[in-house]
Amino acid sequence: MRKVYLDNGSTSYPKAPGVGEAMSDFIIHVGCNVGRGGYETAYQMGEVIYETRQQLCELFHFPEPKNVVFTPSVTYSLNYVIRGFLKPGDHVIMSSMEHNAVARPVKAMEAAGCAVSIAPCTPEGQIIPEELEKCFRENTKLVVTTHASNVCGTILDVETVSRICHERNVPYVIDSAQSAGIIPIDFTKLGLAALCVTGHKGLLGPQGIGAMLLTDEMAQAMDPVILGGTGSASHLLTMPDFMPDKFEAGTLNLPGIVGLHAALKYLKETGIEKIRELENARVDQFIGGVTKIPGVRVIGLPTSEGRVPVVSLDFQGIDNADVSFLLDSDYGIMTRCALHCAPLAHQTLGTFPEGTVRFAFGHTTTEEEVEYAVRAISDIMGDGSAASRE
Numbered sequence: 591m592r593k594v595y596l597d598n599g600s601t602s603y604p605k606a607p608g609v610g611e612a613m614s615d616f617i618i619h620v621g622c623n624v625g626r627g628g629y630e631t632a633y634q635m636g637e638v639i640y641e642t643r644q645q646l647c648e649l650f651h652f653p654e655p656k657n658v659v660f661t662p663s664v665t666y667s668l669n670y671v672i673r674g675f676l677k678p679g680d681h682v683i684m685s686s687m688e689h690n691a692v693a694r695p696v697k698a699m700e701a702a703g704c705a706v707s708i709a710p711c712t713p714e715g716q717i718i719p720e721e722l723e724k725c726f727r728e729n730t731k732l733v734v735t736t737h738a739s740n741v742c743g744t745i746l747d748v749e750t751v752s753r754i755c756h757e758r759n760v761p762y763v764i765d766s767a768q769s770a771g772i773i774p775i776d777f778t779k780l781g782l783a784a785l786c787v788t789g790h791k792g793l794l795g796p797q798g799i800g801a802m803l804l805t806d807e808m809a810q811a812m813d814p815v816i817l818g819g820t821g822s823a824s825h826l827l828t829m830p831d832f833m834p835d836k837f838e839a840g841t842l843n844l845p846g847i848v849g850l851h852a853a854l855k856y857l858k859e860t861g862i863e864k865i866r867e868l869e870n871a872r873v874d875q876f877i878g879g880v881t882k883i884p885g886v887r888v889i890g891l892p893t894s895e896g897r898v899p900v901v902s903l904d905f906q907g908i909d910n911a912d913v914s915f916l917l918d919s920d921y922g923i924m925t926r927c928a929l930h931c932a933p934l935a936h937q938t939l940g941t942f943p944e945g946t947v948r949f950a951f952g953h954t955t956t957e958e959e960v961e962y963a964v965r966a967i968s969d970i971m972g973d974g975s976a977a978s979r980e
């Protein structure tokens with residue numbers, strides 16, 4: 591049976607050309623650690639790491655490579671920021687569209703003596719400025735939101751959130767898991783305090799590598815959550831206070847960084863505008879097709895406008911989990927069902943606790959693959975138009 595991968599919201603596939611080759615070349619042919627080896631290969635690898643920090647700076651319009659900290663993923667970045675910055679007695683705001691990568695560390699801080707507000711969003715997953723404004727208190731120290739929903743794809747109006755935060759002088763942190771590499775992000779224009787990034791979704795890199803981009807103020811205010819060797823200031827029994835070492839304890843994921851380096855090179859050469867154009871075309875084709883099928887409800891916005899290439903469907907008269915199972919077992923179409931680690935978002939969208947079936951497209955998803963998926967759904971829903979099982 592053929593295979594059609596429509597789970598790019600979980601992780602992108604295929605990865606950018608050159609990623610696998612660069613990683614395997616590093617593992618097979620390069621022996622070194624960085625900051626721990628006094629030899630030429632280690633210095634060369636140090637340059638690749640620096641270049642990767644620079645690539646992230648360029649992509650996100652961020653001025654300071656030393657403040658680009660490598661982490662294992664956006665989940666780690668968010669934990670480092672939320673748990674390293676907040677202190678008991680502080681108040682933090684998140685939106686009602688958050689993934690558990692934000693919601694769980696924020697709620698854990700509540701247990702540790704912080705106060706938490708959840709700014710309600712619309713049933714399409716958009717921020718409501720007046721509601722957000724109402725959440726602020728005297729002791730509000732941080733606002734953290736996702737940039738785009740991993741459930742329905744809605745792009746949050748981060749410009750407005752940022753303006754509201756700036757008016758109150760409160761740092762704003764973005765979870766870019768679903769937006770990085772898919773829509774432009776300008777750290778400087780948005781005036782962010784921190785941007786949390788994962789390498790394996792829209793950036794088309796490997797799993798196990800992410801980053802956080804921090805302003806100097808944020809880097810100073812945060813305590814490191816993970817402590818250990820940095821290959822620098824080794825006479826101290828405390829973490830160095832300079833960047834990025836303050837937050838990079840332990841050996842970095844060098845194969846991951848090499849892979850991310852190759853992916854970022856590809857993204858630059860291809861251009862994210864081009865990628866977005868291709869993905870939007872697939873989203874509109876898919877939504878256009880499934881809305882004609884009785885018993886299928888599209889969650890969130892009606893077209894590709896204002897969304898990343900993630901579409902959630904709710905099926906009437908058949909269990910969503912059964913649809914997802916049949917798509918895989920009978921048609922080889924890979925989707926993700928249930929709550930997508932985002933119970934708050936599903937509550938906001940009115941799809942809790944059943945969840946939805948999520949279809950997430952990539953720029954290499956073809957028109958024919960989308961047509962096949964629409965026919966498969968139509969077939970499962972008994973719409974009369976049989977999908978060919980190839």
Ligand SMILES: Cc1ncc(COP(=O)(O)O)c(C=O)c1O
Nearest residue numbers: 663664665689691736740767788
């Ligand atoms: C919005 C959002 N935030 C955070 C994450 C966590 O990403 P990772 O598993 O790469 O840390 C995801 C992954 O699905 C996500 O969609």
